[in-house]
Amino acid sequence: MTERVSGKVIFIVFCASMVLLFSMGIRQSFGLFQGSIQQAFGIGISAFSLSLALQNLLWGVSQPFVGAIADKFGSGRVIAVGAVGTALGLIWLANASSVWELHASAGILIGIAGSGTTWAVMLSVIARNVPESRRTLFFAIGSSVGTGGQILLVPLTQFNIINFGWVGALVILSAMIVLIMPLAYFLRGKTSDHSAAKQQAETLLQTLDRARQHSGYLFLTAGFFVCGFHVMFIMAHFPKYLETLDMPAWLPGTAISTIGITNLAGTFLFGYLGDHYSKKYLLSTLYFLRAVVFAIFVAMPISVTSVLIFCFMIGFLWLATVPLTNALVGQLFGLRYLATLAGIVFCSHQLGSFTSVWLGGWLFDTTGSYDLIWQFSIALGVISALLHLPIKETATAPEPAPATDNLRS
Numbered sequence: 001m002t003e004r005v006s007g008k009v010i011f012i013v014f015c016a017s018m019v020l021l022f023s024m025g026i027r028q029s030f031g032l033f034q035g036s037i038q039q040a041f042g043i044g045i046s047a048f049s050l051s052l053a054l055q056n057l058l059w060g061v062s063q064p065f066v067g068a069i070a071d072k073f074g075s076g077r078v079i080a081v082g083a084v085g086t087a088l089g090l091i092w093l094a095n096a097s098s099v100w101e102l103h104a105s106a107g108i109l110i111g112i113a114g115s116g117t118t119w120a121v122m123l124s125v126i127a128r129n130v131p132e133s134r135r136t137l138f139f140a141i142g143s144s145v146g147t148g149g150q151i152l153l154v155p156l157t158q159f160n161i162i163n164f165g166w167v168g169a170l171v172i173l174s175a176m177i178v179l180i181m182p183l184a185y186f187l188r189g190k191t192s193d194h195s196a197a198k199q200q201a202e203t204l205l206q207t208l209d210r211a212r213q214h215s216g217y218l219f220l221t222a223g224f225f226v227c228g229f230h231v232m233f234i235m236a237h238f239p240k241y242l243e244t245l246d247m248p249a250w251l252p253g254t255a256i257s258t259i260g261i262t263n264l265a266g267t268f269l270f271g272y273l274g275d276h277y278s279k280k281y282l283l284s285t286l287y288f289l290r291a292v293v294f295a296i297f298v299a300m301p302i303s304v305t306s307v308l309i310f311c312f313m314i315g316f317l318w319l320a321t322v323p324l325t326n327a328l329v330g331q332l333f334g335l336r337y338l339a340t341l342a343g344i345v346f347c348s349h350q351l352g353s354f355t356s357v358w359l360g361g362w363l364f365d366t367t368g369s370y371d372l373i374w375q376f377s378i379a380l381g382v383i384s385a386l387l388h389l390p391i392k393e394t395a396t397a398p399e400p401a402p403a404t405d406n407l408r409s
Helices: 007-027 030-041 045-073 075-094 099-116 119-127 132-146 148-177 180-186 204-212 215-244 251-274 279-299 304-316 321-333 338-367 371-387
Strands: none
Touching: 007 075, 007 119, 007 132, 007 148, 007 180, 030 045, 030 099, 030 148, 030 215, 030 251, 045 075, 045 099, 045 119, 045 215, 045 338, 075 099, 075 119, 075 148, 075 180, 099 119, 119 132, 119 321, 119 338, 132 148, 132 251, 132 321, 148 251, 204 215, 204 321, 204 338, 215 251, 215 279, 215 321, 215 338, 215 371, 251 279, 251 304, 251 321, 279 304, 279 321, 279 371, 321 338, 338 371
């Protein structure tokens, strides 16, 4: 029987989704600044690509630690601090006058601050408040609304760049991220307060050791590397790729927005399916279909129509991996340390993001083409599809607590 969901739970999911919408929408807008910053600083594409690569790397590397802080001390403080840090990073980037400031602001500060307002922390908040039987669906709702930032903030940012310049657009984004601050109050709390979590006496180190020995967790972690590789290559380099093909100036923002629109449907659909069917097979299907869509796109003549069709199709497969992956981590190991364990998996995602963002820029500056990075994306999609097939989806049991001797000597 389906468990009823209270109004309070719906409100919490709404607040978490709004945090994701603003934080992810801002991150998904950075590719639009590539050309403007390249011209303003007189640098190659690889320079600002390195800033974005650092951002994604540090976002991932810091995520397990930020997740552990949220698990121990509560999510509200972490979200608020992350919002302030991101706003400061955007202001710094807007006033940068050297390449090292690009790396320090867009790369280091925004990269680390983003760990407090994105997937691992926010989905942990949702997980501890929604019924277990509908967890993947609510993960999908949060994830799909979160990527609504592509629909709203990306085209808005492109409009702001055209009308107010790239500096003005960054200042506007910094004002928007501050809207996260009041939402943090409603998202406070920690997973150990959850009644189910209180039944587990297992320590964090014991849980990490259990995860380290679980092949399915390792396969999930490796597969999520590919997700990051795909997504951030598109977000960081697709606008520039379209520019090299002399596409209309309106197309990059529209293309990214189109991905966001169809992602709403795709993430919701796969989230619903994840509560009823095998998550590993759904994940395998997603990665394989990505490889197919990439291959068809690069094999066909590129036009405005083919770009929009590609974005329409890839959007269905865009971040549908997020609720399925995080729900499977929770299914395997429980909720007590979900933000930490999901943070480690997300770290792999961001290693993939770092690789594709940096490699894409380096290959473009070296070869004048994105052809090789497209080929890598296709091959990795097939590999990830195969990696998910052997995962065992059965929940693991915590190590039994050591027997205690109550007799006094």
